[in-house]
């Protein structure tokens with residue numbers, strides 16, 4: 668199978684982006700975008716389809732098995748993990764690869780996702796003291812623990828933008844676990860931050876519902892977290 672891989676490139680956030688196209692051939696039916704990027708970077712020299720010599724493509728990966736979220740990028744218009752994006756499932760032999768657009772670009776496909784972690788810090792999404800998961804709602808706690816912090820849900824969210832007050836589903840999912848587990852002072856503070864940075868800004872359109880590469884049931888977590896927040900508020904817990 669032959670593919671034309673078109674990649675959006677720039678050396679830094681300040682530079683004008685441009686596209687370069689490469690040929691990629693593989694016999695593997697299950698070849699992924701990550702496999703293509705790795706193979707292109709092994710070429711010495713790397714040349715585009717016009718024969719021009721190009722610099723290595725900057726992108727991020729770690730586990731290569733859909734576990735770390737590092738390789739999230741936009742492939743043929745859809746945010747996906749490059750290590751899970753099988754090329755022959757991408758509708759056609761032209762594959763357009765771009766960086767996630769909601770984060771500053773460091774170079775090429777490599778973005779700075781620290782605003783996601785800053786949002787969790789701002790909301791106070793941590794345990795003040797050691798706590799064991801109780802017996803209740805373990806299924807939900809497990810679901811919430813699977814977030815990769817990849818940022819794919821933020822890419823499709825019409826309400827999320829860098830620098831805004833709304834932290835998006837990437838914050839809701841880990842916070843939903845803590846809302847379920849905590850009581851007392853820390854819970855009250857977390858609920859206040861949840862209201863400010865998640866509940867108030869979310870339009871509940873569920874554009875993010877089917878995008879999560881970890882397959883997290885976002886709707887279930889959202890419904891549960893909203894109800895826990897309101898229920899605990901009503902009963903002053």
Ligand code: SF4
Pocket residue numbers: 823824825826827835836868869870871872873874875876
């Ligand atoms: S429900 Fe809509 S506004 Fe809320 S996080 Fe998902 S895409 Fe964004």
Ligand code: SF4
Pocket residue numbers: 736813814815816817818819820821836837840878879880881882883
């Ligand atoms: S909820 Fe899913 S899409 Fe959003 S950051 Fe977590 S793993 Fe990624």
Ligand code: FES
Pocket residue numbers: 727728729730731732733734735736737738739748749750751
């Ligand atoms: S490299 Fe870890 S999810 Fe793709």
